[in-house]
Amino acid sequence: MNNESDVRARTEPGPGGSASAAVPPAAAPAVHDLVRDEVVLSAGIWIVKVGTSVLTGSEGTLDPARIHHLAEQISAVMDSGRKVALVSSGAVGAGIGQLNLKRRPDNLRQLQAAAAIGQSYLIRAYDEGLRHHGRHAAQLLLTHEDFDSRPRYLNMRNTLHALFEYNAVPIINENDTISVDEIKFGDNDRLAAMVTNLLQAPLLVILSIVDGLYKTDPLTQSRTDLVALVPQIDDSVLNLAGSSRSALGTGGMQSKLAAARLVTRAGGSVIIASGTRPNPLTRILAGEPVGTLFLAHGQTHRARKRWIGLTARPRGHFIVDAGARRAIETGSKSLLAIGIVDVVGEFDKGDVVGIRDTAGQEFARGLSNYATPDARTIRGLHTDQARAALGSALYDEVIHRDNLVLIL
Numbered sequence: 001m002n003n004e005s006d007v008r009a010r011t012e013p014g015p016g017g018s019a020s021a022a023v024p025p026a027a028a029p030a031v032h033d034l035v036r037d038e039v040v041l042s043a044g045i046w047i048v049k050v051g052t053s054v055l056t057g058s059e060g061t062l063d064p065a066r067i068h069h070l071a072e073q074i075s076a077v078m079d080s081g082r083k084v085a086l087v088s089s090g091a092v093g094a095g096i097g098q099l100n101l102k103r104r105p106d107n108l109r110q111l112q113a114a115a116a117i118g119q120s121y122l123i124r125a126y127d128e129g130l131r132h133h134g135r136h137a138a139q140l141l142l143t144h145e146d147f148d149s150r151p152r153y154l155n156m157r158n159t160l161h162a163l164f165e166y167n168a169v170p171i172i173n174e175n176d177t178i179s180v181d182e183i184k185f186g187d188n189d190r191l192a193a194m195v196t197n198l199l200q201a202p203l204l205v206i207l208s209i210v211d212g213l214y215k216t217d218p219l220t221q222s223r224t225d226l227v228a229l230v231p232q233i234d235d236s237v238l239n240l241a242g243s244s245r246s247a248l249g250t251g252g253m254q255s256k257l258a259a260a261r262l263v264t265r266a267g268g269s270v271i272i273a274s275g276t277r278p279n280p281l282t283r284i285l286a287g288e289p290v291g292t293l294f295l296a297h298g299q300t301h302r303a304r305k306r307w308i309g310l311t312a313r314p315r316g317h318f319i320v321d322a323g324a325r326r327a328i329e330t331g332s333k334s335l336l337a338i339g340i341v342d343v344v345g346e347f348d349k350g351d352v353v354g355i356r357d358t359a360g361q362e363f364a365r366g367l368s369n370y371a372t373p374d375a376r377t378i379r380g381l382h383t384d385q386a387r388a389a390l391g392s393a394l395y396d397e398v399i400h401r402d403n404l405v406l407i408l
Helices: 004-008 031-041 064-079 091-098 108-131 144-148 150-165 180-185 188-199 253-264 280-285 303-311 322-331 372-378 383-390
Strands: 045-050 083-088 137-142 169-174 203-208 269-274 292-294 316-320 340-345 352-356 362-367 397-399 404-406
Touching (some): 064 083, 083 188, 108 137, 203 280, 253 269, 253 292, 303 362, 316 322, 322 404, 340 372, 372 383
Parallel strands (some): 045 083, 083 169, 137 169, 316 352
Antiparallel strands (some): 269 292
């Protein structure tokens, strides 16, 4: 851990995300504030996620003042030398407002229509707000398939970096008008986590309508305690998440903790804070104890392994015995056919496949060297038997250790 003067000396990110300009040291803060300074001030790329309820009023219409304030905040962070990408909900909410609907539709086609109408209003509002600060809003509408496909994944990353070069702000949202399962089951918290891992960003800031994670439910208790620092997301932390959510949004604290865990496992940190209070981003940048900070605790993976282990969805699963699990977890070993008990799903060679133990717990993922039919043929066989069974088997390993990532 750096000492106080080391931490306070960093105010602008330099090459590689570190910072260099010196300022006079401030009064000694609490220990968790030193940690917060280390996390926030050294992060050269910020991913900011904002929820529907932060952007809209009680009637569901977009609040231009809130959007312009958020644009001002983002510009201030970028003025410090940092890059910012915004993952924004609000298309459905904006559409609801434009259509003068009294509540969120429960019919899928109506939800998609509201999203199609609202998205144009949403991006226009952001562009108007950012142009006051000399910046452009750039729209990216994504689906899970963009993350599952390795070529599309890499192209998305290249496009985002090019937008940073043009001093633009990527405004990212799910493509609700064509992506059925995203509207029915998904939320932008997970999308923000996936974008964070895509860019290997050190910091994800989730702006919500609550101040952070509480020890008790802030909607049902008269007095609550905010959790300032979470070193690791375990069952005790997950149990603090209530089931409440806003009327217009799709995600609650449970989805935010799931997103935070996805990022922290990959070596990034997360702050959950209120987006309805004044100046949330510049207060975070100034080192104020805003919201709840979740510290990185996982191994920092390279971009390729982040995609394999934490982003792309598995096309199927290998069920392995205890010996295979032990070898993978403790010895950095490849997965061999002899350790496979069963093969689940239909996948091709090169697809991402999950690895589960016989109790059903997924503990690793990797790129399969074999499609489903061949994998089923050689499961449980020694290497020489597998070669004989396939005749022209090209690989001794079903998943090579270089293409394998532990996810627990």
